Amino acid sequence: MNFLLDEVAxxxxxxxxxxxxxxxxxxxxxxxxxHGVRRGELHRVAxxxxxxxxWECVARRExxxxxxxxxxxxxxxxxxLQVGPGVFVPRPETELMVDWAIETLRAxxxxxxxxVDLGSGSGAIAISIAQEVPxxxxxxxxxxxxxxxxxxxxIDASGHSDRVFAHLDDMxxxxxxxxxxxxxxxxxxxxxxxxxxxNIAPEVRDYDPxxxxxxxxxxLDMIRELEAVGRRLVRPGGAMAVEHHDGxxxxxxxxxxxxxxxxxxxxxxxxxxRDRFVIMRRADET
Numbered sequence: 020m021n022f023l024l025d026e027v028a029x030x031x032x033x034x035x036x037x038x039x040x041x042x043x044x045x046x047x048x049x050x051x052x053x054h055g056v057r058r059g060e061l062h063r064v065a066x067x068x069x070x071x072x073x074w075e076c077v078a079r080r081e082x083x084x085x086x087x088x089x090x091x092x093x094x095x096x097x098x099x100l101q102v103g104p105g106v107f108v109p110r111p112e113t114e115l116m117v118d119w120a121i122e123t124l125r126a127x128x129x130x131x132x133x134x135v136d137l138g139s140g141s142g143a144i145a146i147s148i149a150q151e152v153p154x155x156x157x158x159x160x161x162x163x164x165x166x167x168x169x170x171x172x173x174i175d176a177s178g179h180s181d182r183v184f185a186h187l188d189d190m191x192x193x194x195x196x197x198x199x200x201x202x203x204x205x206x207x208x209x210x211x212x213x214x215x216x217x218n219i220a221p222e223v224r225d226y227d228p229x230x231x232x233x234x235x236x237x238x239l240d241m242i243r244e245l246e247a248v249g250r251r252l253v254r255p256g257g258a259m260a261v262e263h264h265d266g267x268x269x270x271x272x273x274x275x276x277x278x279x280x281x282x283x284x285x286x287x288x289x290x291x292x293r294d295r296f297v298i299m300r301r302a303d304e305t
Contacts, residue, residue, distance in 0.1 A: 022066040023050060030077045037081040045086050049076045052090040083221035095143040100173050102141050105165035107231040109143035112289040113207050116260050116296040117147050120205050123258050124152045129202055135252060137190035137206040142170040144205055149179040157183045160193040163230055191244045201252040206245060207262040212238035238264050246274050253301045260298045268294025275299050
């Protein structure tokens with residue numbers, strides 16, 4: 020066993036004792052970041068090339084600073100995104116909602132589908148859709164100027180700036196010029212109940228921007244607003260997907276009733292089999 024792998028083992032124990040959820044993975048990711056290699060190549064780092072800055076990074080993670088803030092990067096589907104203070108770090112759970120959105124768009128009889136991503140943050144959702152549905156046009160909306168700067172940085176780096184358009188606005192009133200024209204609306208809105216503040220992991224509570232997290236006592240305030248936004252933006256027969264808290268699955272479908280023009284309202288589960296996002300369609304015009 021080489022010196023670096025011994026140090027990774029020590030770091031793993033430290034991170035585990037600090038309550039980090041994935042101590043081995045994080046210890047390896049930090050080692051790979053500091054030494055400029057992939058995780059699977061750590062064994063190739065010579066003992067003489069060990070960089071003591073590794074322990075500085077471990078100490079930051081031990082203090083529960085997000086791994087992605089330390090490395091400056093987050094992985095989402097096929098993307099490597101730039102992230103840091105002021106932007107919500109994308110989560111693997113959201114990839115399943117994006118997977119559904121991509122499959123839905125591909126199945127539509129629409130040559131150039133029009134998509135809106137509300138609360139874009141890093142741009143993970145919008146860029147993934149643009150990359151995997153090549154003729155799509157995606158409009159992103161972000162209310163926080165700091166977060167929007169990360170959105171635009173990632174859009175520019177992706178090479179899809181000709182089809183992904185970032186807007187600084189409130190998602191509740193944004194893009195009136197697209198009313199009734201949107202083929203698919205997707206959102207990972209704020210949905211954490213304020214009553215759960217003490218139960219939220221420090222990486223989230225102390226580092227993710229507050230506007231991306233909290234949404235009233237029950238966490239549903241913004242999703243209630245999105246129902247009206249969906250009615251305004253989505254065309255007849257169009258689709259919508261909204262991520263939500265894993266404890267909100269029983270309540271969400273009632274917010275999109277048939278009498279308001281919604282149909283096929285269903286909860287979808289995440290990788291742990293918990294309700295994670297709701298999908299629906301606008302009723303066709305009669």
